[in-house]
Amino acid sequence: MSKQLNTLPIEDFLDKVRVAIKSNQKTVTLSIKDATDLQNSLSVVMTRLSGQLDEVAINSANTVISINMDGGKF
Secondary structure (H helix, E strand, O other), X not given: OOOOOOOHHHHHXXXXXXXXXXXXXXXXXXXXXXXXXXXXXXXXXXXXXHHHHHHHHHHHHOOOOOOOOOOOOX
C-alpha cells in the first residue's frame, strides 16, 4: 500500500491563482519554500501516475485479443 499523497501545496497554489484571477491581479508570487513544496508535490504525483500507467500498460499487454476474419461470399 502506497503512502498518502501530499497535495496540499498544489491546492494552495490553485487557491492563490483563483484569488488572483478574481481580483484581476497580473501576477502570482510564490516564496521559494512554496515553490519548492509545489515542485516536490508535483514530482511525487507525476511519478505515482507514471507508475500506475506502466502497470496498466503491462496488464493490457497480457490481454489476448482474438480477431476472426471472414472473406464473405466473393
